[in-house]
Amino acid sequence: MTYSLAIGDRTYSSWSLRGWLLFAKSDIPVDVVSARMYSPEFIDMLKDFGGGRLVPAIRFDASGGSVIVSDTLAIAETLAERHPDKHMWPQDPAARGFARSITAEMHSGFAALRNDCTMNLRHCYQGFSPSDAVLTDIARIEKIWSEARSRWGKSGPWLFGEYSIADAFYAPLATRLLTYRLPMSALAKEYVETTINDASFKEWRIGGLAENYVQPGYDMDLQTTPWPNA
Numbered sequence: 001m002t003y004s005l006a007i008g009d010r011t012y013s014s015w016s017l018r019g020w021l022l023f024a025k026s027d028i029p030v031d032v033v034s035a036r037m038y039s040p041e042f043i044d045m046l047k048d049f050g051g052g053r054l055v056p057a058i059r060f061d062a063s064g065g066s067v068i069v070s071d072t073l074a075i076a077e078t079l080a081e082r083h084p085d086k087h088m089w090p091q092d093p094a095a096r097g098f099a100r101s102i103t104a105e106m107h108s109g110f111a112a113l114r115n116d117c118t119m120n121l122r123h124c125y126q127g128f129s130p131s132d133a134v135l136t137d138i139a140r141i142e143k144i145w146s147e148a149r150s151r152w153g154k155s156g157p158w159l160f161g162e163y164s165i166a167d168a169f170y171a172p173l174a175t176r177l178l179t180y181r182l183p184m185s186a187l188a189k190e191y192v193e194t195t196i197n198d199a200s201f202k203e204w205r206i207g208g209l210a211e212n213y214v215q216p217g218y219d220m221d222l223q224t225t226p227w228p229n230a
């Protein structure tokens, strides 16, 4: 059961990070191929993954032949279905229902935060002014994290105690709070720290820094402070 995973720039591609974390945090072996977004190589890479336009995408062999799955939510559900022993969703039905809901909400929502504050693992900025729409997104994220942690988070530091698909989906939102120095409650700060101190996340970020590439249009002309745990 060998998987291939196609990703984009580790520093900037939030969906690639989510897709990769699904494998890394569940210890599912995977061969990763990557290409710089918006380059001809990126389009070429995706020809082996069904010829879609976006990352992440995965490919694996099944009894009926080669299977290609694109879109992070579809990848998450595919892996959870194929690896039930990994408990990628919480075991408790109420927790699982909430985890699925907030994962889907993230997948289709938080447009202001995602558009105004693109993921950027190179920088922590000073002086970014969030719009009201961004603040509204943050308030909702705070509510989600607080509910998950207070109801199901007693057994560990993640949203549902143990790591789940929901944590992979919220990881790039956690880094955005840090990168743009957005307002955070104590609970959110703790969860952001859990996210960025995780060994798999650190491995990903180091890989991104090693790519040593500034994607045009992604950096802001603002003062920066050092990334906290670098």
Ligand SMILES: N[C@@H](CCC(=O)N[C@@H](CS)C(=O)NCC(=O)O)C(=O)O
Binding pocket: 008, 012, 013, 014, 015, 016, 037, 038, 053, 054, 055, 056, 070, 071, 072, 073, 107
């Ligand atoms: N809904 C998709 C979104 C994927 C997506 O937007 N990926 C971006 C990278 S973060 C991409 O491939 N961008 C390349 C492009 O727009 O050409 C998912 O869940 O995977």
